[in-house]
Amino acid sequence: MFFKSQTHTGGPETGESLSMIGPSIRKSPVAPKKERRPILNNRLEGVVKQFNVDRGFGFIGVKGHRDHFFHISAALDSDSAYLMPGDRVEIETGTDSKGRCCATYVRLI
Structure with a gap:
């Protein structure tokens, strides 16, 4: 018992374009880029006290305030991913x- 296989035999050699086969990669939907809000007036300067690279969070000490927790997703720059x-x-x-x-947002100075 044999089944006839459905293989594609067309292509540039036969004059058939790839657009006839299926959706083009160019036309595939692209996820929108996440926009970052600009830093507002409630910004403070501080020093990274502790940062756990494996878990992606740490604490920032701010003079005159309590320590602030932060997650790496709050980093604005790619350089902020390497906080020490x-x-x-x-x-x-x-x-x-x-x-x-x-x-909520962290940026290296």
Whole structure:
């Protein structure tokens, strides 16, 4: 018992274009780029106290304020992905779902 296989035998040699086969890769939908909000007036300068690279979070010490939690997703620059303790940063402050201080945006100075 044999089945006739449905293989494509066309192509540039036969004059058939790839657009006849299926949707073009050029026409595939592209996810929109995530826009970052500009830093607002509630920004502070601080120093990275601790950063756990494996888990992607850390704490920033701000003079005169409590330490602020931050997650790596709050980093504005690609350079901010390599934060080390002692780095000076500028942060935009906010609160998390439990009302604790956190940094919503982080940028190296």
